[in-house]
């Protein structure tokens with residue numbers, strides 16, 4: 452496309468120190484700073500009540516920040532009404548107009564924007580083919596399945612060539628298989644048209660599948676803004692380590708720090724070697740985080756940490772076997788053994804050496 456070599460605006464959407472309170476007392480969004488690049492797919496991921504929808508509502512113009520500014524393409528948007536912001540929306544409960552056909556649902560945002568009929572028809576055609584619903588123009592929403600209705604909602608959000616599309620849990624009401632296929636469908640639409648998407652979900656798998664970057668929300672604040680792999684491999688605090696993916700944790704106290712290693716004395720008295728991420732000084736309390744696939748059962752190579760663990764539970768998962776192991780006082784330690792590797796005598800009660808490297812074992816805040 453002609454714009455391909457042009458520099459993308461890195462601050463296409465910008466939340467600048469935004470606070471939001473609904474009751475004048477409690478801040479549900481606190482000092483939010485977030486820059487979204489033009490054409491990027493950014494997901495706000497976090498538990499219920501963490502402030503995600505509030506952020507989308509402020510960007511859409513249905514709520515006003517208590518403090519701070521929001522910019523769209525370099526312009527402050529606080530004085531621009533919602534329908535003039537050039538923003539498309541898909542919400543879980545933002546249903547189609549039930550008394551209008553699919554065609555009329557898609558024509559509506561174009562009519563509001565006074566697009567002439569022949570041009571509107573071309574746009575409706577294009578939007579419906581994007582979601583593979585060509586030929587459904589005359590259907591009423593109730594004559595469509597849930598998945599088809601959400602595809603029409605996606606088409607309606609894109610039909611007027613918005614600058615930004617906001618999607619708030621748009622797949623939440625769909626069953627698992629449909630949800631997964633729609634994740635790819637929306638991701639591919641984003642890749643093909645390059646519109647900026649701000650997506651909200653509480654489902655981490657959905658966020659990891661779809662996004663260029665993910666902003667992890669908790670308690671009204673962004674905890675980490677990173678690419679999916681960085682979020683999983685390099686969580687910056689215990690909340691993110693726990694919220695994204697599976698996580699083994701040990702609590703303990705820092706005994707010694709030098710360079711990229713620290714010695715942590717666990718609650719059961721054992722010392723392990725870890726990677727000091729947030730810890731700075733000797734004596735600090737810490738929670739150490741280790742991804743299940745970074746721990747190796749019966750390792751052939753030498754590893755920084757090597758300790759005996761006892762198998763408590765074995766679950767066969769087809770491609771891998773999942774072990775729950777009693778290790779260094781943690782009875783919930785999870786290991787994943789690929790089923791393609793040589794078979795060990797995996798039996799409940801058997802003991803094995805379990806090894807891992809300090810670089811993968813992140814000493815984080817104790818919360």
Ligand code: ADP
Pocket residue numbers: 473474479497498499500501502503504505506
């Ligand atoms: P999320 O989308 O992450 O679940 P929300 O942004 O909906 O979070 O909510 C954040 C907080 O703001 C919650 O404590 C919620 O109860 C509160 N809240 C949301 N909308 C309103 C509203 N319209 N009036 C008052 N409080 C609200």
Ligand code: MG
Pocket residue numbers: 503504505
């Ligand atoms: Mg919400």
